[in-house]
Amino acid sequence: MWRVAVDVGGTFTDLFAVGPGGRYERVKVLSTPKSPEKGALGAIEQFLERASARPEEVGIVIHATTVATNALLGQEGLELGEVSVLTTKGFEDILEIQRQARPRLYDFTGKKPKPLVPKELRVGVRERTDWRGNVLEEVEEREIREAARRLRGTVAVCFLHSYANPYNELKAKEVLRKLGFEAVASHESVMERREYERFSTTVINAALRPVVSSYILRFRKGLNALGIKAPLMIVASSGGLVDEEEARERPGQLVESGPAGGAVGAAAYARELGLGEVIAFDMGGTTAKAAVIVNGEPALTHEYEVGGEVHAGRLVKGSGYPVRYPFVDLAEVSAGGGTIARSEGGVLRVGPLSAGADPGPASYGRGGSKPTVTDADLLLGRLPEELPTGLRLRRDLALRAYEELAEELGSEPIEVAKAVIEAITEEMARAVRIVTVERGLDPSGMVMVAYGGMGPLHGPELAELLGIREVLVPPGAGVFTAVGMLFADAKYSVSRTLVRRAEEDLEAYYSELEEAAKERMRRGSLSPDEVLRTAEARYEGQGWTLEVPVPKPYDGRAVVRAFSEEHRKRYGFTLDSPVIVEAARVYALHRSPKVRVRAPPKGPEELGERMAWFLGKGWADAKLYSRFGRGRIAGPAVVVDYDSVALVPPGWEAEALEDGSLRIKKITS
Numbered sequence: 135m136w137r138v139a140v141d142v143g144g145t146f147t148d149l150f151a152v153g154p155g156g157r158y159e160r161v162k163v164l165s166t167p168k169s170p171e172k173g174a175l176g177a178i179e180q181f182l183e184r185a186s187a188r189p190e191e192v193g194i195v196i197h198a199t200t201v202a203t204n205a206l207l208g209q210e211g212l213e214l215g216e217v218s219v220l221t222t223k224g225f226e227d228i229l230e231i232q233r234q235a236r237p238r239l240y241d242f243t244g245k246k247p248k249p250l251v252p253k254e255l256r257v258g259v260r261e262r263t264d265w266r267g268n269v270l271e272e273v274e275e276r277e278i279r280e281a282a283r284r285l286r287g288t289v290a291v292c293f294l295h296s297y298a299n300p301y302n303e304l305k306a307k308e309v310l311r312k313l314g315f316e317a318v319a320s321h322e323s324v325m326e327r328r329e330y331e332r333f334s335t336t337v338i339n340a341a342l343r344p345v346v347s348s349y350i351l352r353f354r355k356g357l358n359a360l361g362i363k364a365p366l367m368i369v370a371s372s373g374g375l376v377d378e379e380e381a382r383e384r385p386g387q388l389v390e391s392g393p394a395g396g397a398v399g400a401a402a403y404a405r406e407l408g409l410g411e412v413i414a415f416d417m418g419g420t421t422a423k424a425a426v427i428v429n430g431e432p433a434l435t436h437e438y439e440v441g442g443e444v445h446a447g448r449l450v451k452g453s454g455y456p457v458r459y460p461f462v463d464l465a466e467v468s469a470g471g472g473t474i475a476r477s478e479g480g481v482l483r484v485g486p487l488s489a490g491a492d493p494g495p496a497s498y499g500r501g502g503s504k505p506t507v508t509d510a511d512l513l514l515g516r517l518p519e520e521l522p523t524g525l526r527l528r529r530d531l532a533l534r535a536y537e538e539l540a541e542e543l544g545s546e547p548i549e550v551a552k553a554v555i556e557a558i559t560e561e562m563a564r565a566v567r568i569v570t571v572e573r574g575l576d577p578s579g580m581v582m583v584a585y586g587g588m589g590p591l592h593g594p595e596l597a598e599l600l601g602i603r604e605v606l607v608p609p610g611a612g613v614f615t616a617v618g619m620l621f622a623d624a625k626y627s628v629s630r631t632l633v634r635r636a637e638e639d640l641e642a643y644y645s646e647l648e649e650a651a652k653e654r655m656r657r658g659s660l661s662p663d664e665v666l667r668t669a670e671a672r673y674e675g676q677g678w679t680l681e682v683p684v685p686k687p688y689d690g691r692a693v694v695r696a697f698s699e700e701h702r703k704r705y706g707f708t709l710d711s712p713v714i715v716e717a718a719r720v721y722a723l724h725r726s727p728k729v730r731v732r733a734p735p736k737g738p739e740e741l742g743e744r745m746a747w748f749l750g751k752g753w754a755d756a757k758l759y760s761r762f763g764r765g766r767i768a769g770p771a772v773v774v775d776y777d778s779v780a781l782v783p784p785g786w787e788a789e790a791l792e793d794g795s796l797r798i799k800k801i802t803s
Contacts, residue, residue, distance in 0.1 A: 135193030137727070138181065139619035140174045141392050142199055145419025145472050145490055146587060147173040148613035148777070151181050152620060159185045160613045162523050162587070162777045167490060170201060171349060175356040182360070189361030196619045198369040198392040201349045202342050202385050206441035206455075215344035216287030217337055219251050220278070220306060220317075222294045223258035228330050229337065235452035247441070247453060250337050251290070257281045259306070265327070267299035278309045285310075288340040289317040292333040296321045297631050318343070323384060324458040326717050327631040331437065331456045338386040338440065338457055346385035350378055365659070367624065372460035373398040373432055374625020375726070377658030386457045389440045392615055394462040397425040397432040399618015400583045402728070403608055405430035406793075411580045413566060415596065416615065417588040419508075420488045422469040424565040425462055426575060427583075433463040433569070436670065436681065436719075460627055465568035469561045471495065471508040471588045475554045477542035482550065484557045496535035497527040505535040507558050507588070510551035515746035516591060518758065522776040555595075555749055562596050574704060577602055585614035590773075590780035594798050595749040598783065607796040609763075612777025624724035626655045629670075629717050636671060636697070636713040637690040643718050644688055651722035662722040670717040671697040673709045679716045680704065734794070738762040738773075746772060748783045763794035768801075 136153040142165055149161040161180045166173040174197065182189065205214055219229065229249040238244045249256075259281050261273035273293075289310055296303045300321035310317040320336040354366055368381040371390040381388060393416065400414035404427045412427040426433050438461040439454030468486035472495055475484045484507070489495050493502035497509050509532035511517045519527050536547035543550060570577040578601035584593025590607040597605050610617045628651040632643060644667055652662045667684035671693065682696040694713045702708050739760045746756040754770040761775035766789040769782035773796065782788045785802035 136185070136187055136191050137194050137196070137620055138178065138192055139196040139395075139616040140177055140198075141395060141613075141615045141619065142170045142174050142197075143392060143418050143420065143615075144200070144488065145470065145494070147177050148616045149177040149181055150610060150613045150616035150620065151185065153185065153187065153191075157185075158610075160610055160616075160777060162613055164492070164494070165490075167492065170199065171353045171356055174353065175360065178357075178360060178362070190363070192362045192364045194364050194367060195357060195362065196367050196369065196375060196622070197353065198395045198615065198619055199349065199388065200392055202346055202388040202391070203440070205342060205345045206338075206389070213345065214250065214341040216255075217251050217290055217340045218255040218257065218285040218287055219290045219292055219333070219337065220281060220285065220310070221256065221258055221292045221333070222262065223260050225294060225329070226253070226256040226258045228292075228333055229256065232330055233452065237451070237453035247455060250341055250455065254284070255286060257284050261293055261302045261306075263293065263295045263299050263302060265295050265298060267295070269299060269301055273302045273306055275305075275309050278306050279313065282310065282313050282315065285315065288343060289315050290320070290333070290336045290340045291317050292320040292329075292336055294329060295327070297325045297327055297332065316343075323386070325628070325630045326458055327633075328458075331458050334456045335386055335458045338455055339384055342385035342388075343382065346388065347382040350382055354378065369395045369619055369622060370459075370625065371438070371462065372434065372625055372627060373401075373462050373622060374627075374721075374723075375622050376624065376626065377660065380626070380654065380658055384459075386440075387459050389438065389457065390461055390464065393423045393425075393464050393466065394432075395619040395622060396423070396585060396615035397427070397462045397464070397618070398622045399608075399614055400425070400585070401427045401430055401432050402618065402621035403583060403606075407606070407791075407795075409581055411575065413570065413577060413580050413582045413602070415562075415566065415582050415584045415589055415593055416586040417562065417584075417592055418470050418586040419472045419588070420468070420470040420490065421466050422562045422565060422586075422589075423464050423466045424562075424569050425464050426569045426573065433573075434460045434681070435463045436460055463569060465565040467561050467565045469507070469558045469565075471506065471511075473507050473558065474504045475506065475510070475539060475550070476504070477539060480543065482543060482553055482557065484554055485561065495532070497529065497532040498525070499528045499531055503535055505532070505539045505550075505554070507554060509535055510554040511591065513548060513551045514555065515744045515756065516772065516781060517779055518772070518774055521779075522774065552747060555747075559592065559596055559599060559749060562592065563599050566596070566600055581606060583608065585611040585778075587612045587778055590775075590778045590796075592781070594781050594783050594786060598750070598800065603800040605798040607778075607780050607798065609794045610777065611780075612775065621726070621728060623726050624655065624658070624660050626651050626658075626722045627719065628654065628722075629719040631717050632715050634715050635690075636669070636693045636715050639688065640690070640715060640718065641688040644684065644686070644720065647718055647720040648722070651720045655722045655724060660724045663725045664723045666721040666723065668719045668721070669693055669697075669715045670719060671713055671715050673701075673711040674714050675711065681719070684718075735763045737765040738767050741774065744772070746770060748781075751784050754784050761796075763790050765790055
């Protein structure tokens with residue numbers, strides 16, 4: 135049976151499929167932003183034709199989608215659903231008050247993000263549960279019915295301390311159901327304290343439900359029309375897979391769906407090669423992303439702000455809406471092949487706008503006229519005019535676009551193209567430093583895994599700028615996010631606020647969460663193969679937490695040791711204070727069959743020579759090679775694969791490893 139993974143990006147839609155005997159197929163097509171499912175289904179059609187595969191031979195379809203992200207960012211044609219909030223009387227304005235953090239600390243005119251639910255749709259009712267879970271005042275059906283007259287759309291039921299006892303929320307949800315409302319209870323979204331974050335997560339789920347459900351149903355309908363009845367799994371922001379129902383119920387999990395798949399692939403790749411600390415660098419057509427892999431796992435964060443601002447790769451705290459789900463810890467910058475260069479008051483600016491898939495870079499010949507990073511690479515001899523995908527790049531159109539920009543800047547087209555490469559490399563270095571230097575890690579001692587359509591082209595020069603001496607380009611690098619999705623396991627996360635000393639016996643809480651996680655997985659017709667336990671722990675008096683592993687059966691002393699070690703590693707010190715388990719978290723895992731992707735075992739085939747420009751080194755005679763699975767070449771060189779192009783700068787060499795990966799290594803100081 136074939137396992138098919140399809141990832142919809144801002145510029146390209148990538149497909150990777152593995153079939154009987156390890157045979158694989160890859161497809162790279164332009165995305166269709168207004169109807170993203172059409173590009174994904176078109177890629178699947180191409181795969182079926184190329185592989186001569188019958189629809190019934192497809193055993194599973196794994197999908198990464200940007201629909202949730204784009205809806206929150208206000209993309210045309212993707213409208214969030216209308217949401218009302220039913221909450222504890224007196225707390226109707228929590229979504230407006232938010233937190234003390236301001237997006238711009240010293241800007242006294244700055245405003246916090248506008249609440250997704252207007253004031254008139256936030257309705258309070260009398261009820262109260264205390265922090266221990268005691269119901270002090272039961273919500274009355276009569277009052278809910280009265281409040282319902284003011285409610286519209288999907289109702290987010292958000293009561294205080296429902297994480298400790300959801301009785302009142304369940305009662306309110308049942309009454310609303312009888313009245314014909316679709317309701318989302320906050321304890322179903324996230325069973326943790328901090329009411330603003332819990333309320334925000336619930337509202338995000340409620341607002342995304344209509345658009346995400348509609349998209350998934352359209353995609354499912356398209357698969358059925360192709361004759362594919364196989365299960366559909368969606369990549370969550372944690373890098374795990376969830377079934378269709380789970381994705382529709384809690385769509386807030388899908389906000390960073392695509393990038394997470396690439397990080398999971400890089401983690402599996404690192405484990406396969408026995409690497410410890412790895413930088414996963416993904417450069418596509420629209421953005422560049424960086425993540426860190428430590429001990430074979432991508433770093434995770436448990437609070438993320440969606441729909442907010444990004445400055446220099448960092449999420450601007452307080453500018454978006456918090457979501458309390460596990461996310462792969464990523465830094466993302468506007469630095470892709472389609473990133474547009476422009477003049478701003480006679481000064482060169484690169485990004486944040488992108489030419490996207492339509493019309494695309496000027497050299498695509500699809501109507502684009504703005505100079506982009508891809509056009510600069512083409513003018514500087516770093517890209518061939520004919521790509522194996524069938525896409526032909528037009529140098530004359532790229533030159534025309536840069537001539538217009540050069541005239542505005544009072545410079546020459548080629549000099550501007552060089553400056554664009556320099557600027558975009560510095561911008562990407564910023565993203566890598568955010569996930570390494572700002573987390574206490576030294577990137578110079580790490581290995582970079584470069585993937586995405588543009589990652590292998592810009593990765594080696596970025597690595598040299600950061601002091602990194604080795605870059606690995608995996609087979610299928612241009613569609614590696616789709617490859618990574620095939621490594622992903624189904625992962626269901628359940629958590630609960632405890633606020634208990636770590637030395638206490640917390641086994642009963644973890645056992646309860648284990649059963650809840652397993653049951654959620656079973657509802658998706660999956661059987662759990664493994665259950666992992668973690669604790670979000672802190673010292674008494676601290677405000678925020680670190681996640682550490684928890685043994686089974688529960689051992690408080692082991693949790694204290696693990697937390698102390700992590701605290702010392704992260705901050706350089708420990709405290710003589712009690713360790714508090716703020717929240718217990720359980721992951722139920724269903725292991726996916728692992729794939730092995732290998733490049734054909736052929737030696738390098740020379741395709742010609744060209745003059746190419748290299749960052750920090752200038753112009754050089756570079757040889758052009760096809761992708762190879764055996765042998766070694768010295769830079770300067772350009773290696774062309776079906777879905778990506780790799781650069782080997784002067785002073786570097788490329789060697790094919792046993793699996794066909796290219797190890798691009800610096801050989802001179």
